[in-house]
Amino acid sequence: MPGSQPWLWLTVFLALSMLSSFWFASSEQPSILPYSDIKQMIRDGDVMSAQLQEHAISVTTEGADPESPTTFRAVTPAQGDPELLPLLEQSGAVISAKEPRGVSIFTYILPWVMILGAYLLLQRRMMGGTAGGIGSSGVGAFLSGRFAKPSTPTQKVTFADVAGQDQAKREVSELVEFLRDPERFQKVGAEVPHGVLLVGPPGTGKTLLAKALAGEADVPFFSTSGSEFIEVFVGVGAARVRKMFEAARRAAPAIIFIDELDSIGRTRGTGLGGGHDEREQTLNQILAELDGFGGREAVVVLAATNRPDVLDPALLRPGRFDRHVTLNLPDKNARRAILNIHASRLPLEDSSDLDTMAAGTTGFSGADLKNLLNEAAINAARRNASLITSDDLGEARDKVIMGTVRSLAIRPEEHHRLAVHEAGHTAAAFYTPDADPLYKVTIIPRGHALGGTHMLSTAERHTLDETYLKAQLVTLLAGRAAERLLIGTVSSGADDDIRRATELARSMVARWGMTDELGPIDLRQSEDHPFLGQSIAQPRGHADATAAQVDRAVIAALKKAEKRALDVIGEHRSQVEHLIERLGAKETLGFEEIQQCLDPDRGVTTPKRPVRSLSKIPPSG
């Protein structure tokens, strides 16, 4: 922080130098003599010149060395000395007088005021964070620290600036009316959600969407980032949160945006090495503030994260961040739209290049695409060209793919394998009658896993029957099976599939007694610790021989499921290949399209079974 505030330190420096000049100013070191001695010198005629001040007299004498006269000084008697002036006049010394020194109280106090001011500024800054922003003004903005970091007048962001993300926009836009006219809702006692969690991979436009909501509703936007709280001193984070909420309440209707919520909102009390006090205090303060909304205040808190899985469950309770809006990486059409938005100001040689780019950037986030265009423009500038060519774009794309660690960008050579892999999961789910019905399939990365076959989980299952679980195993392993059958090699992409399949098979064997050899006996290796919420090693209560038997049964179940997956895909090879082709071209396919590929004769139907919740089983890697 010090480095970021040079002017602050300049102020402190100035104040200190004022003080010091003040302290040392009076030290031109004349020798101090008793007044009577000075008077005697005057009488003796030794004094060449005298300078009179309000309460002091300085005299210069010839001294021993005429070249360097000596100065003496004395404080004059309090009531003054009527004899002094006549005496001096008689002596013939040069008499001068000095104005009373302008040392008002102000001069003493000014430096201290400056130091105090600088200190207060520094503290406010720490408390206020970078809160403030578009449209926030007045006292609220002052307290929230905006003055410390003036936000350059940003142009208003609206939903039109957010390409794709239709679902997310629709969900968030419900809040626009509330923010525009909260009284209408309050009058009829309608409670509007106060906490909305924006979930999605980096660069998918979470911040952009929050700003767009503020822009659409035309309300102040207070923003901060979770990671800012981690660096500050204990207690400051909580105070900052309080200030920001206070300011937002005053400015209501308003929006608070907390980026990177996971960096403060991680589950408390995990990690055996003790917690992070500051983080916990900050988190507790956020919870308290959220609870403090009496359902009446027109303040909406949006928070963004790409790790909803690590969030403290307390944050997700009703009345807190109970509304979740998911942002996905853009598919081809959405990528085209994003490129369009950001290329509107750029001189492109051929705008159809953007179609090519949209097709060749699977897995790019909105931020990646924006970055790509910027890199291309830089390339063109380096060449001294006035137009951006397709070569510039191509180079820029490669740079983004290679260069960004965070990016989930998919290399062209991975593209086909992903399509094969996902088509495998999809085909297995489609042809296995007991599996969950399909909903859609995509090769666009979601979160940590690449691609995904999305299935509708039929109702909420409380008990899982054996046939269903076996179908799950087959579906999980079918991605890898398809790679093996249709490409000839397997890849690390099935990592998560194998982990989940193994976990499931082990549960079937060791918890649910779904093998004949072992029967219904609990042979778990470890137990979930109820408080730590994680497995810690527990002593095993059974013999090594039994453990080996469990392992064998697990392996057998997995092998059998893999065989089944290979068979299913082999039997429907041409349909699966058709699916792969379509998936490669379109990246995301809905149920109807899946059905057209895998069962072309059947005509379109929709999933029959009742649907209550969406889940993503199996995730795929």
Ligand SMILES: Nc1ncnc2c1ncn2[C@@H]1O[C@H](COP(=O)(O)OP(=O)(O)OP(=O)(O)O)[C@@H](O)[C@H]1O
């Ligand atoms: N859907 C989109 N439409 C247009 N531009 C987008 C879109 N998504 C991202 N961008 C561009 O990428 C930039 C970065 O996006 P933003 O900061 O909103 O992402 P984020 O999801 O908040 O990322 P992070 O998780 O890193 O905070 C935006 O300023 C915008 O220019």
Ligand SMILES: [Zn+2]
């Ligand atoms: Zn998979």
